[in-house]
Amino acid sequence: MNDLRDDRAIAVEALIRYLECRDQVSAYERNLLANLSMRFKAFGKGEELVVEHSRPNESCLVLSGFTGREVMLKDGTRQITAVHIPGDFVDLHALLLKLMDHSVVALTEVHAAYVPHQELVRISEAAPHLSRLLWLSTVVDGAIQRAWIACIGRRKPLHHLGHLICELSVRLNAVGLAPRHSFDFPVTQAQLADVLGMSLVQVNRTLQALRRTGLVSWKASTVTIHDFAALAELCDFDPIYLNLINEPR
Amino acid sequence: MNDLRDDRAIAVEALIRYLECRDQVSAYERNLLANLSMRFKAFGKGEELVVEHSRPNESCLVLSGFTGREVMLKDGTRQITAVHIPGDFVDLHALLLKLMDHSVVALTEVHAAYVPHQELVRISEAAPHLSRLLWLSTVVDGAIQRAWIACIGRRKPLHHLGHLICELSVRLNAVGLAPRHSFDFPVTQAQLADVLGMSLVQVNRTLQALRRTGLVSWKASTVTIHDFAALAELCDFDPIYLNLINEPR
DNA sequence: CGTCAGATTGATATTCATCAAGATCGGTGG
DNA sequence: CCACCGATCTTGATGAATATCAATCTGACG
Numbered sequence: 001m002n003d004l005r006d007d008r009a010i011a012v013e014a015l016i017r018y019l020e021c022r023d024q025v026s027a028y029e030r031n032l033l034a035n036l037s038m039r040f041k042a043f044g045k046g047e048e049l050v051v052e053h054s055r056p057n058e059s060c061l062v063l064s065g066f067t068g069r070e071v072m073l074k075d076g077t078r079q080i081t082a083v084h085i086p087g088d089f090v091d092l093h094a095l096l097l098k099l100m101d102h103s104v105v106a107l108t109e110v111h112a113a114y115v116p117h118q119e120l121v122r123i124s125e126a127a128p129h130l131s132r133l134l135w136l137s138t139v140v141d142g143a144i145q146r147a148w149i150a151c152i153g154r155r156k157p158l159h160h161l162g163h164l165i166c167e168l169s170v171r172l173n174a175v176g177l178a179p180r181h182s183f184d185f186p187v188t189q190a191q192l193a194d195v196l197g198m199s200l201v202q203v204n205r206t207l208q209a210l211r212r213t214g215l216v217s218w219k220a221s222t223v224t225i226h227d228f229a230a231l232a233e234l235c236d237f238d239p240i241y242l243n244l245i246n247e248p249r
Numbered sequence: 250m251n252d253l254r255d256d257r258a259i260a261v262e263a264l265i266r267y268l269e270c271r272d273q274v275s276a277y278e279r280n281l282l283a284n285l286s287m288r289f290k291a292f293g294k295g296e297e298l299v300v301e302h303s304r305p306n307e308s309c310l311v312l313s314g315f316t317g318r319e320v321m322l323k324d325g326t327r328q329i330t331a332v333h334i335p336g337d338f339v340d341l342h343a344l345l346l347k348l349m350d351h352s353v354v355a356l357t358e359v360h361a362a363y364v365p366h367q368e369l370v371r372i373s374e375a376a377p378h379l380s381r382l383l384w385l386s387t388v389v390d391g392a393i394q395r396a397w398i399a400c401i402g403r404r405k406p407l408h409h410l411g412h413l414i415c416e417l418s419v420r421l422n423a424v425g426l427a428p429r430h431s432f433d434f435p436v437t438q439a440q441l442a443d444v445l446g447m448s449l450v451q452v453n454r455t456l457q458a459l460r461r462t463g464l465v466s467w468k469a470s471t472v473t474i475h476d477f478a479a480l481a482e483l484c485d486f487d488p489i490y491l492n493l494i495n496e497p498r
Numbered sequence: 499c500g501t502c503a504g505a506t507t508g509a510t511a512t513t514c515a516t517c518a519a520g521a522t523c524g525g526t527g528g
Numbered sequence: 529c530c531a532c533c534g535a536t537c538t539t540g541a542t543g544a545a546t547a548t549c550a551a552t553c554t555g556a557c558g
Contacts, residue, residue, distance in 0.1 A: 098498070
């Protein structure tokens with residue numbers, strides 16, 4: 001395990017890198033972030049970073065690995081409503097929501113940092129612009145969720161899956177984790193089914209159909225997009241909703 | 250049409266009522282809101298309040314009627330990713346997103362107020378707590394979208410429709426528009442299909458199945474829930490995600 | 499080698515979209 | 529007042545898409 005000094009540096013850098021994809025972060029703001037108090041924790045596959053119905057007093061940032069927001073229905077089925085990648089401030093809204101309406105679970109091995117809410121409130125008082133950037137990060141999550149609603153509601157399975165892969169590739173690439181449209185995504189087809197709102201068998205067959213297009217390969221846990229433009233065209237993927245434009249907010 | 254003084258009073262009251270469902274609004278904060286500059290506009294069914302790919306410099310608040318966020322796919326199908334009710338600050342995220350990734354359309358006749366972004370930025374500088382409340386309103390929108398993802402992805406049509414009705418009833422009731430679980434919802438089944446991600450025929454049949462449960466009647470444009478507790482139980486509806494709890498944020 | 503999780507496959511039943519045709523309703527103009 | 533019209537709702541029939549069930553296969557690992 002990394003020592004704490006490493007974890008802290010990683011967390012602060014990840015967060016700043018995330019924010020800098022969308023706007024400038026001033027030295028003053030960097031300094032505020034660098035002085036946040038944090039605790040760190042590692043999670044195994046399936047473990048919960050944030051528990052449904054709890055009242056967190058800290059918010060959680062992913063340092064490595066993939067997490068998902070999980071909604072369990074009373075009939076026992078599960079829907080994952082969001083996938084978060086390293087650098088995402090996954091649980092920032094707990095600051096405002098107070099009471100969790102869902103869990104955040106580790107889809108893979110995960111390292112995470114927790115920041116006390118009072119420190120975030122302090123930022124919102126002391127640094128309005130930085131506060132808007134944090135606000136922005138929750139708003140981008142909302143934009144992604146809207147894209148997902150459209151995918152589940154109206155796209156064909158093949159396009160839905162391809163759209164997801166495009167999205168992950170672009171998001172990971174923004175934080176340096178998907179060079180040449182290739183990235184590691186160690187999830188099972190069963191997990192993927194809960195992300196896509198399909199059955200396991202359907203996922204398996206859709207994956208095969210996607211491979212047959214020749215645009216993507218997915219071997220072991222490595223996803224590689226061979227022709228991003230063609231895949232984006234096929235799946236009607238337009239990255240505008242990810243808001244990866246650096247401009248004043 | 251109302252004169253402007255009326256519209257302004259309605260807008261400010263609607264917004265304060267919305268925020269007060271979740272936290273206290275101080276006299277200072279009220280005053281800031283009351284002095285926002287606004288322009289007002291009326292829309293007919295199907296007209297766009299906010300246009301995809303535009304760069305709004307003002308954000309839009311619904312005063313009366315229902316609006317929806319509309320995503321059009323290249324195959325011509327449509328998905329509505331959110332329904333907004335009077336009092337919702339529909340387009341608050343445009344403040345941060347800059348470039349719209351979707352449209353906001355009038356599902357019925359709609360009156361709306363537009364507030365310049367610079368005034369909202371000023372609030373974020375001058376009133377951190379009020380700013381957090383506005384942030385909260387976008388975060389609640391996100392929570393609703395997550396619930397929708399779960400509904401589209403995993404619930405049966407009957408439960409999905411019932412869940413939507415429960416949600417609308419609770420949200421409308423919070424702003425005084427659904428006394429005794431009865432409210433006006435003048436949308437066509439075709440619009441509903443785009444909300445639910447189903448075909449028109451499916452919506453029609455699901456509506457009939459819902460009527461047969463005896464828990465809901467939907468005549469002309471009036472929806473009445475006869476047994477809210479039973480409907481909520483049937484559809485696995487838990488209002489926690491709407492965050493209608495008044496507490497410090 | 500045996501075990502286990504995960505991936506794959508085939509068969510079957512169900513659900514759902516689509517197509518096409520009426521029925522109903524509200525409003526309009528003669 | 530009535531005939532007509534368009535929008536919306538309703539219904540039945542059909543085929544395609546998808547979930548489900550039940551094996552079987554594969555690869556990693558002790």
